[in-house]
Amino acid sequence: MMSKWKLSLFRISRRMWFRSTLYGVLGVATALAGAAARFVLPQGLATQIGADSVGNILGILAASMLTVTTFALSTMVAAYGSAATNATPRASRLLIEDTRAQGTLATFVGAFLFSIVGLIALSTGIYGDSGRLVLFGATIAVIIVITVTLLRAIEQFSRFGRLGETVDLVEKATLKSMELRAEEPFLGAMPYTGSVPDTSIAVFAAAVGHVEHIDIQRLDALAEAHRLTVYVVCQPGTFATPNRALLHVMGTLHDDQRAQLIEAVTIGGSRxxxxxxxxxLVVLAEIGVRSMSPAINDPGTCISVIGTCVRLLLRWDALACAQRDEKVQHRHVYMAQLDADDLFEDVFAPLSTDAAGSLEVNIRLQKALAALCAGCSASTREAARHHADSSLERALRTLSFAQDRQKLRAIHALEQQRAQDAASRRTFGSPAPTR
Structure with missing residues (x-):
């Protein structure tokens, strides 16, 4: 996990104003760079090339970029509302932090500031003939950049905020988060799988919110300095309250040390x-649940979300199986890894509950969970079997048509048998049966 200051810089870089400010400063600097060219380039060259027309070009550019920037911003705001309505409000943050959309808007803002500053500088006469030549060349380059950006924006804004695009964004962000966590399952701390010692001292949260970041390096430094052993009993995303222990400590603990330890756990308002x-996975499940609401009733979207979650969970299973021994960097801190059953609970508990009355969704759930039952790790197989059985039980209590219940039982038995056969072939290396 990245350090706290790196995480802060990363989040600042994802703010919408950051790229626009950066590109705006670059545009202003480019417009003013021509003033220094008067001392380098020969006089009279600008007249031969026709750089005197740069003022007219900049005027057209300034007027058009203001309109295009306003249109792009309104399109993005509409896409945020569409994603919140059609998918889930929790997915809007990913759209707001999308670097492609931010880069498009920032390019338009930078081009607008470039043209405005260029016009102002031209009116003051600071360029001279050589400076106008440089400004003319920079203007041509900016026009090329704008043209490429506009062509890309046509494709981008036609899909931006749509349900399928939003699901893809959530999937990519989740996969990246999974891969980062798989590199350090214990975040560089010592692993522990059991319970914390009974004689340990609990350190409770000082605020209400979700755990956003755990500074393992800071905890290790404090533990080493005060001769402590720290057990981290929370994960990023854990809901913290003043009566919820986030840490357990072995050793003599004073109030000032307790405050220093809890400061290493950052608590924010949202996950x-x-x-x-x-x-x-929670966000993806929310999209699937919303699609099954009576107002929308879109089983196809729910089925698509199930497929997305299966891809992610199979990838997580593969990463867990390929996991090498993690290099322990912080020997005074102990932490548990993510539990596979928690991942399954986040996805399949809400989906199977809200889609219990849909036969087609339940069939896909059984097939998806059967695919996960053939995973390479025992925790994945156990969690998948548990949720396959519980999903079947929910559906049988909800489906009113007897033939639907009979069909779902048969599919459940068939898919579980196939998963068991696949797991056996993986374990013993026997060939697949021929047909």
């Missing part, structure tokens, strides 16, 4: 996907 892969 973030970048270091909380479970939250990505």
């Amino acid at each position: 973030r996907i970048e270091n909380d892969p479970r939250y990505g």
Whole structure:
């Protein structure tokens, strides 16, 4: 997990104003760079090339870029509302932080500021003939950049905020978070799988919110300095309250040390996907649940979300199986890894509950969970079997048509048998049966 200051810089870089400010400063600097060219380039060259027309070009550019920037911003705001309505409000943050959309808007803002500053500088006469030549060349380059950006924006804004695009964004963000966590399952701390010692001292949260970041390096430094052993009993995304222990400590603990330890756990108002892969699965499940509401009733979207979650969970299973021994960097801190059953609970509990009355969705759920039952890790197989059985039980209590219940039972038995056969072939290396 990245350090606290790196995480802060990362989040600042994802703010919409950051890229626009950066591109705006670049545009202003480019417009003013021509003033220094008067001392380098020969006089009279600008007249031969026709750089005197740069003022007219900049005027057209300034007027058009103001309109295009306003249109792009209104399109993005409409896309945020569409994603919140059609998908889930929790997915809007990913659209707001999308670097492609931010880059498009920032390019238009930078081009607008470039043209405005260029016009102002031209009116003051600071360029001279050589400076106008440089400004003319920079203007041509800016026009090329704008043209390429506009062509890309046509494709981008035609899909931006749509349900399928939003699901893809959530999937990519969740996969990246999973891969980062798989590199350090214990965040560089010592692993522990059991319960904390009974004689340990609990350190409770000082605020109400979700755990956004755990500074393991800071905890290790404090533990080493005060001769402590720290057990982290929370994960990024854990809901913290003043009566919820986030840490357990072995050793003599004073009040000032307790305050220093709890400051290493950052608590915020909302969860973030970048270091909380479970939250990505929660967002996907919310999209699937919303699609099954009576007002929408779109089983196809729910089925698509199930397929997305299966891809992510199979990838997580593969990463867990390929996991090498993690290099322990912080030997005074102990932490548990993510539990596979929690990942399954985040996805399949809400989906199977809200889609219990839909036969087609339940069939896909059984097939999806059967695919996960053939995973390579025992925890994945156990969690998948548990949720396959519980999903079947929910559906049988909800479906009113007897033939639907009979069909779902048969599919459940068939898919579980296939999963068991696939797991056996993987374990013993026997060839697949021929037909």
